[in-house]
Amino acid sequence: MDxxxxxxxxxxxxxxxxxxxxxxxxxxxxLPEQEQAEVQHxxxxxxxxxxxxxxxxxxxxxxxxxPFFPYLAAAEALLPAEKVPVIAQQFxxxxxxxxxxxxxxxxxxxxxxxxxxxxxxxxEGQLIAQTQAMPDYVNYLAVTFHQPGHYTVRxxxxxxxxxxxxxxxxxxxxxxxxxxxxxxxxxxxTNTVPSSNASNPFE
Amino acid sequence: MQATHSNNSSxxxxxxxxxxxxxxxxxxxxxxxxxxxxxxxxxxxxxxxxFFYALLTLHGAGMIVALAVCAMGALWFLIRxxxxxxxxxxxxxxxxxxxxxxxxxxxxxxxxxGGLYTFLYPLPFDGSWPGWxxxxxxxxxxxxxxxxxxxxxxxxGAVLRAYGGLRGALAWDYxxxxxxxxxxxxxxxxxxxxxxxxxGFDGLIAGMDATLxxxxxxxxxxxxxxxxxxxxxKNLTYFWAHTFANLIIYMLAALIYVGMAHATRRKYxxxxxxxxxxxxxxxxxxxxxxxxxxxxxxxxxxxxYFSELSSYLTAVPVTAVTVFSALMLVWRSRTRWxxxxxxxxxxxxxxxxxxxxxxxxASIPFNLHLHNTLWVPAHFHTYLLGGCLLFVMGxxxxxxESRSARETSGIMRGLVVALSFGGMVVxxxxxxxxxxxxxxxxxxxxxAPGPFxxxxxxxxxxxxxIGFTLAFVEGLxxxxxxxxxxxxxxxxxxxxxxxx
Ligand SMILES: [Cu+2]
Numbered sequence: 001m002d003x004x005x006x007x008x009x010x011x012x013x014x015x016x017x018x019x020x021x022x023x024x025x026x027x028x029x030x031l032p033e034q035e036q037a038e039v040q041h042x043x044x045x046x047x048x049x050x051x052x053x054x055x056x057x058x059x060x061x062x063x064x065x066x067p068f069f070p071y072l073a074a075a076e077a078l079l080p081a082e083k084v085p086v087i088a089q090q091f092x093x094x095x096x097x098x099x100x101x102x103x104x105x106x107x108x109x110x111x112x113x114x115x116x117x118x119x120x121x122x123x124e125g126q127l128i129a130q131t132q133a134m135p136d137y138v139n140y141l142a143v144t145f146h147q148p149g150h151y152t153v154r155x156x157x158x159x160x161x162x163x164x165x166x167x168x169x170x171x172x173x174x175x176x177x178x179x180x181x182x183x184x185x186x187x188x189x190t191n192t193v194p195s196s197n198a199s200n201p202f203e
Numbered sequence: 204m205q206a207t208h209s210n211n212s213s214x215x216x217x218x219x220x221x222x223x224x225x226x227x228x229x230x231x232x233x234x235x236x237x238x239x240x241x242x243x244x245x246x247x248x249x250x251x252x253x254f255f256y257a258l259l260t261l262h263g264a265g266m267i268v269a270l271a272v273c274a275m276g277a278l279w280f281l282i283r284x285x286x287x288x289x290x291x292x293x294x295x296x297x298x299x300x301x302x303x304x305x306x307x308x309x310x311x312x313x314x315x316x317g318g319l320y321t322f323l324y325p326l327p328f329d330g331s332w333p334g335w336x337x338x339x340x341x342x343x344x345x346x347x348x349x350x351x352x353x354x355x356x357x358x359x360g361a362v363l364r365a366y367g368g369l370r371g372a373l374a375w376d377y378x379x380x381x382x383x384x385x386x387x388x389x390x391x392x393x394x395x396x397x398x399x400x401x402x403g404f405d406g407l408i409a410g411m412d413a414t415l416x417x418x419x420x421x422x423x424x425x426x427x428x429x430x431x432x433x434x435x436x437k438n439l440t441y442f443w444a445h446t447f448a449n450l451i452i453y454m455l456a457a458l459i460y461v462g463m464a465h466a467t468r469r470k471y472x473x474x475x476x477x478x479x480x481x482x483x484x485x486x487x488x489x490x491x492x493x494x495x496x497x498x499x500x501x502x503x504x505x506x507x508y509f510s511e512l513s514s515y516l517t518a519v520p521v522t523a524v525t526v527f528s529a530l531m532l533v534w535r536s537r538t539r540w541x542x543x544x545x546x547x548x549x550x551x552x553x554x555x556x557x558x559x560x561x562x563x564x565a566s567i568p569f570n571l572h573l574h575n576t577l578w579v580p581a582h583f584h585t586y587l588l589g590g591c592l593l594f595v596m597g598x599x600x601x602x603x604e605s606r607s608a609r610e611t612s613g614i615m616r617g618l619v620v621a622l623s624f625g626g627m628v629v630x631x632x633x634x635x636x637x638x639x640x641x642x643x644x645x646x647x648x649x650x651a652p653g654p655f656x657x658x659x660x661x662x663x664x665x666x667x668x669i670g671f672t673l674a675f676v677e678g679l680x681x682x683x684x685x686x687x688x689x690x691x692x693x694x695x696x697x698x699x700x701x702x703x
Contacts, residue, residue, distance in 0.1 A: 117498070
């Protein structure tokens with residue numbers, strides 16, 4: 001099951017549970033009427049349990065998601081990576097056309113004009129990583145491509161009339177005898193601490 | 204409780220009618236604009252991209268303002284049942300908002316301004332549209348914001364005056380010093396006073412933020428040498444847009460408290476849980492906006508953690524208080540399932556289901572895959588269209604039904620429900636599927652499978668609009684068959700005051 005199907009399934013299950021509750025309660029108006037005081041007496045007890053249950057569930061969900069946050073800890077930032085500057089501008093991405101397989105790439109994403117989004121779609125068309133491309137700021141996005149093939153970058157922040165056509169194709173190639181040259185890659189200043197990373201909870 | 208049996212509409216009802224009618228007319232127009240865009244994405248209607256984005260800007264700004272206007276009018280009326288309010292002030296607010304709406308329409312339809320209602324700096328100044336349209340759009344939104352702040356001040360002032368300052372309006376002593384409170388024979392504010400307090404308070408904070416942002420952008424418009432920090436502007440923009448949009452549904456909770464109690468023939472009282480729920484909502488509504496900046500890795504890290512936690516916990520007061528209470532009202536009651544009751548109840552479903560979609564998107568690991576995809580319009584359409592608009596329609600129908608000699612036939616009710624909700628579900632599913640499959644939002648032409656999905660969504664939207672049209676016709680018939688001898692509902696607790 002891919003990421004899209006998992007998300008939809010999760011949504012549909014939760015929505016179905018909610019629908020079931022609403023339909024059951026609406027249907028109960030066909031039953032003989034119950035005094036409001038009586039309903040409240042039982043209802044408040046259920047509400048107390050619901051309050052506790054939902055609060056604990058949401059707190060647990062919060063802690064469960066933290067390991068999958070894309071924000072890089074300082075130690076991770078020091079891991080070896082190919083640094084690749086990406087410049088977004090209306091309505092193109094300036095970046096290399098080829099990337100090596102299984103090598104950690106650290107995209108240094110910025111914009112020359114307005115806000116853009118830098119979203120990477122894998123050969124199956126799934127959105128695997130993204131960050132914003134902002135003027136005056138650099139967002140660091142670490143991605144390791146494990147799958148060779150044809151990838152597409154799409155703009156994921158509305159940037160004007162050409163927003164929908166703002167895209168860039170690149171290929172990821174398997175291990176070649178000589179490492180693929182990285183035309184745009186350059187050693188970046190050591191004083192900038194990359195502050196982000198992308199991890200995929202579905203992988 | 205003495206109901207005014209006068210058949211003449213009071214100033215309070217007049218204000219509510221003014222707000223509801225104007226809000227619903229704008230809503231209807233914006234629904235058609237939305238349908239046009241979805242048909243364009245389905246490749247059924249050729250629209251040049253600059254016009255598409257102008258329509259998108261109009262649709263977003265127009266819809267948010269229209270639904271807010273409906274909520275403002277209804278809540279104002281409910282508060283005026285308890286304390287005198289100046290009708291001329293709230294009409295002034297209405298005039299300013301409508302002038303702002305005209306500005307937005309002119310800027311988008313004439314000037315083709317396409318910077319969206321989120322107008323992230325510096326886009327408004329870097330677009331394909333003329334500079335004047337940027338100015339007219341910004342001035343329009345500033346006018347809307349001034350009208351909004353007048354209304355917020357009036358609401359906040361009303362609840363503070365009526366219930367003894369902030370301490371009384373918050374029902375502080377009712378919660379913490381219950382025995383003395385009751386011994387003194389005091390009553391806590393009625394349930395609908397809490398949406399008014401929260402909208403007034405949080406709304407003013409959002410309004411001040413919008414004023415700061417609006418003035419900064421207007422200064423930049425007048426003098427292009429001025430530079431603004433784009434991250435600062437993004438924070439201010441989302442703080443305003445999120446808070447304003449979010450407050451609409453919280454304001455409409457007041458209609459649930461009064462309307463569902465009426466439909467179920469039960470009583471709805473203020474309780475400690477309700478009060479504490481609203482205290483927490485008052486805080487969460489302001490704290491959540493930063494989830495719009497999850498993919499801004501330069502945003503201070505603690506805000507990302509904080510806004511995920513806060514976005515999650517928002518669900519607690521909504522489900523444990525408003526939704527749960529409404530379910531308790533309905534459970535084994537003698538509810539007459541008129542169109543009014545059905546719409547109000549269905550709106551709760553939209554709120555909860557949209558909330559589920561929102562919580563998934565508010566989870567940072569999922570947000571990586573959903574941020575700025577169609578999942579975002581999926582969840583907010585679920586609770587703006589399937590929640591807010593249904594609350595407003597439910598309220599209007601309850602008002603009409605309470606005074607009509609006519610009863611909606613079973614066939615008509617069935618048709619309206621089947622077409623409106625059936626079409627709506629298909630329309631909304633288009634956004635959810637598109638989002639899950641990574642189709643970006645705000646694309647004039649979508650990559651596959653976007654156009655294919657948009658075709659289903661367009662058909663769903665047409666079916667839904669047929670249902671809404673039938674509902675409109677039925678509403679008119681209820682209005683024409685008005686029984687003059689019926690008492691007005693909801694009764695106004697005080698006699699209509701003379702205007703001061
Ligand atoms: Cu873009």
